[in-house]
Amino acid sequence: MIIAIIEHDRGTLHNASLEMLTVARALAADRDTSLAALLIGESGREIVKTLGAYGVPVAYLAVDDSLEDYAPRAWAESALAVMDQENVEVVLAAGTDRGHEVLAHVASLADLPLAANCLEVKLDDERCRVTRQRWGGSLLEEAELRGETYLLSIAPHLIPAEETPLDGEVEIREFQPSFSDRAFRVQVTGREQDEKAGISLTDARVVIGGGRGVGGAEGFTALEELADLLDGAVGGSRVATNNGWRPHKDQIGQTGNRIAPDLYIACGISGAIQHMVGCQGAKNILAINTDPQAPIMEKADYVVVGDLHEVVPAIVDEVKQRKR
Ligand code: FAD
DSSP, rough: EEEEOOOOTTTEEEEEHHHHHHHHHHHHHHOOEEEEEESSSSSGGGHHHHHHHHTTOOEEEEEEEESSSSHHHHHHHHHHHHHHHHHHHHEESSSSHHHHHHHHHHHHHHHHOOEEEEEEEEEOSSSSEEEEEEEEEEEEEEEEEEEEEEEEETTTSSSOOOOOOOOOEEEEEEEEEEEEETTSOOOOOOOOOOOTSOOOTTTSSEEEEGGGGOSSGGHHHHHEEEEEHHTTTEOOOOHHHHSSSSGGGBBBBBBBOOOSSSEEEEEEEOOOOHHHHHHTOSSSSEEEEETSSTTHHHHHEEEEESSSSHHHHHHHHHHHHHHO
16 A cells, blocks of 8 residues: 555645655556555545545545644654554655654654655565655755665655546545654644735745845835735745844745745845755746846846846836736
């Protein structure tokens, strides 16, 4: 059996899990074995129908009052409960922070091999060969795993989520895991509402990024205005977040968010590799930079050589004109 751990936040599905299902379905077909999803918490029940649209015939649903919110080790122990019952060849999760955290717990509890951020997986009776991203996606590694069960996360934003509707209903296999006394040592205990919650960076179709060239927190006002006009979100380079011009949650790059918008407008950003790995999923990049030799100018689809303090307001005016 191939098990796909489906990431959701109190019933809101993470799109990277649907991308992961493309790999999970292919693996199950290739190995001529069954595919099942694992949903954790009662709120996961809302997602079952969607899984049917993505060709998942069986969903294990772990239910317990304590599973209302995310708790990494409890999620791992829920996965282990299914693995104890079934002959599981591979456990897959999305290559997200939570996906990695849960798989790392499973790997350490069950002493199993784990490969993160895979793009390709080939499995036979002896071994599992993967191509996976290393160094934030700046290099690809061919790796080979040996073990009874393989734990793999699938790099997000690279493999399309393909709908493959099931004939019939998804079978729900509900169970109540028994947890160790460590299962809830780490858990979500509260949430703070983002005062400016809007479109998230990772979901936005347009992202406006600002770097050192923006010059300060106040310089982001024009970028915010452009983002509002284009229904987009604002992010920044590490210089912008380190200087406190933007909160860390807005950082794009290796140690920040991976974005995959239709359009990324990078303003006053040089294009360091650690930044570019965060925006390599963008379909189009427009770079605005005073330096025609900046590395980003070679990587961008469109460039404007100029001062962003003039160029961004000019784009804002133009968009406003066209919206009239
Ligand atoms: P700079 O490299 O200083 O570039 C500023 C650019 O703005 C220049 O190209 C300049 O020509 C241009 N400019 C200046 N004034 C203007 C103007 N008025 N109009 C237009 N253009 C102008 N970085 C990230 O972004 N994200 C990460 O997640 C990240 N992770 C890292 C992890 C590690 C382990 C390390 C070592 C580094 C990481 N970095 C990350 C830092 C990265 O290496 C770069 O230092 C950083 O991305 C540079 O930010 P920047 O482009 O804003 O600044």
